[in-house]
Structures are given as structure tokens and as C-alpha cells.
Amino acid sequence: TCDLAELEQPDAEQRENHVLIVQDPFTSYYDAEVVTDFGHLIRALGKTPVLLPFKPNGKTLHVTGFLDKFARTATDTAAFLNQVAGLNIPMVGVDAPLVLCYRDEYKALGAARGDFVVQTVHEWLATLPDSTWQSGDATSDAPVMALFAHCTEKTALPKTEQIWQDLFARVGQKTDIVKVGCCGMAGNYGHEAVNKANSLGIYEMSWQQAVARYQPQQIMASGYSCRSQVNRIDEFKPKHPLQVLLQCLTKRT
The missing domain is CATH 3.40.50 (Rossmann fold)
Incomplete structure (x- = not known):
């Protein structure tokens, strides 16, 4: 994994070739081969994969009705992802339902949600030029x-x-x-x-x-x-x- 300080070290030109992998608890802990293979896929496409530190998504808390705990967890994660978003490096998650949580349930945070964007794998792949x-x-x-x-x-x-x-x-x-x-x-x-x-x-x-x-x-x-x-x-x-x-x-x- 790579923390924010390390991510800030490369210059803008170097960052253009990076792809940040946003972890989710289910894939990272119970199906980690998928995350590893995504890193290999990024490299196969000529990019540099960077695994972001794990930050709880909070979706399970939301589904089970612990809305106060969800709000605290999501606010913390949103703050981190907004900081990372300032580097203008694509952020991608491998499990779509967890990625979509950032677009749906996180709306309840209001202004604290910020404007960070996490893409699904196919959304990111679709942005690559034909020459890829x-x-x-x-x-x-x-x-x-x-x-x-x-x-x-x-x-x-x-x-x-x-x-x-x-x-x-x-x-x-x-x-x-x-x-x-x-x-x-x-x-x-x-x-x-x-x-x-x-x-x-x-x-x-x-x-x-x-x-x-x-x-x-x-x-x-x-x-x-x-x-x-x-x-x-x-x-x-x-x-x-x-x-x-x-x-x-x-x-x-």
C-alpha cells in the first residue's frame, strides 16, 4: 500500500501513469487474488498500480441500520478519498456494489461527501485509448x-x-x-x-x-x-x- 505522502512525491507527469486501487473488505480479505490480478492487469496495460490503504466503506453498517456509525465511517473515508482525488489519479474499485455505495449511500453525508470519484473496473477500462x-x-x-x-x-x-x-x-x-x-x-x-x-x-x-x-x-x-x-x-x-x-x-x- 501507499500513503498520501508517498503518492504526492511523483510529479504530475509520473502520476498520469498511475492507477489507484480502492480496496473493499470483501474482495481484499476473502478474494484477494482478484485484487492482485487487477494489479497485474493494470501493469499489462502499461500502467502502474498503487494499492491504497484500506479504509472501511461502511456499506454493511448502512444495510444493518447502524446509520450513526455509518456516517462516522463514511465521513472519515470520504475525507481521505477527497484528499487523494486532489492528485488527479484514477481511483478504481473491483467490486461494483461497494463502488456504487460512494455514489448512493454517501450522498447522505451532504457537503462532507465531497466530489471524489471511484470508478468500477469496466468504467476505467472504457476510458483507455484505442491504442491500448x-x-x-x-x-x-x-x-x-x-x-x-x-x-x-x-x-x-x-x-x-x-x-x-x-x-x-x-x-x-x-x-x-x-x-x-x-x-x-x-x-x-x-x-x-x-x-x-x-x-x-x-x-x-x-x-x-x-x-x-x-x-x-x-x-x-x-x-x-x-x-x-x-x-x-x-x-x-x-x-x-x-x-x-x-x-x-x-x-x-
Whole structure:
């Protein structure tokens, strides 16, 4: 990780090549390989990844009704992210629901929210110039990948699936957009014993049949909670689409 003083040391020209990774508790602590692979992806794209110090997001506090604690946590985190934003370096988070918390729940902070921006992975990737990508054709033996997007993500950001599909097309990877609803994990909901039956029932409504149509290695899930739910029920953990994109780029170098 890198603190604010260290971030301020490079000059503006050097900072232009940096990308700041904003951590979330779920991915960093329970699926850290995704964060590591995002760093590798940033490097593969010719940029320098910098892992920001972990700052609690507060979303879990908000969901469980601890609004005063959420306000204190979010105010502290917003102050830090506003300081970092002054360096004009892209800030990116790997789990979209947690990134979207900065845009939604953080509005309750009023002026203390500030104007910092944290992007999702696909939002940041979409800003890169065309020259970043080498055109590629899908090989006939390359399996089609299947994108299962997080329900909150694709509701708040309707272009999510199309952007990912376009990004994969640029590296010659065919991708299906799989139409599914909520996976049933719904953040902490599915982890609570009292909700287990409901959680499994929701998964059966759309995800179970859709997952069964593909081989495990074909499936990508953008949400940490979705990957956890698939792992719990179908006993394999899908990759985050950024990990598959990294594989596509690595194979071509």
C-alpha cells in the first residue's frame, strides 16, 4: 500500500501513469487474488498500480441500520478519498456494489461527501485509448465466456454488460451476456442462517439453470457475493471478468 505522502512525491507527469486501487473488505480479505490480478492487469496495460490503504466503506453498517456509525465511517473515508482525488489519479474499485455505495449511500453525508470519484473496473477500462488494445480475432478453439453481472451493478449502470462484451471483443474473446436476476446472496443476506432457504430459492429461480448451461471455466461473475453464492451451491468459484481479460492479454504476449 501507499500513503498520501508517498503518492504526492511523483510529479504530475509520473502520476498520469498511475492507477489507484480502492480496496473493499470483501474482495481484499476473502478474494484477494482478484485484487492482485487487477494489479497485474493494470501493469499489462502499461500502467502502474498503487494499492491504497484500506479504509472501511461502511456499506454493511448502512444495510444493518447502524446509520450513526455509518456516517462516522463514511465521513472519515470520504475525507481521505477527497484528499487523494486532489492528485488527479484514477481511483478504481473491483467490486461494483461497494463502488456504487460512494455514489448512493454517501450522498447522505451532504457537503462532507465531497466530489471524489471511484470508478468500477469496466468504467476505467472504457476510458483507455484505442491504442491500448491490440486488435485480435477469436480463435476457433477458444470457448465462449459467459458474463453474469451483479444485479445492483447492471441496474445502476445499464451499460455494464455491453461494455464488458466490447472490451473482450477487442482482445478477440467471444462473450455471452447471461440474463439473470439476483443470485440470492444479496450482500450479507444470504450469509445469515435464517435466510438460507430463501437465498437458495432465489438462486434456483434464474442462476442455477443459467450456470448449468456452461462449463465452470466459462463463467465470469463480477460481484463478490455472486461468486460466493456459486461457490456455495455449485462448488466452484467463477472468475471476475478482469481476471479473464488479464488471461486474454497474457496469452497474446
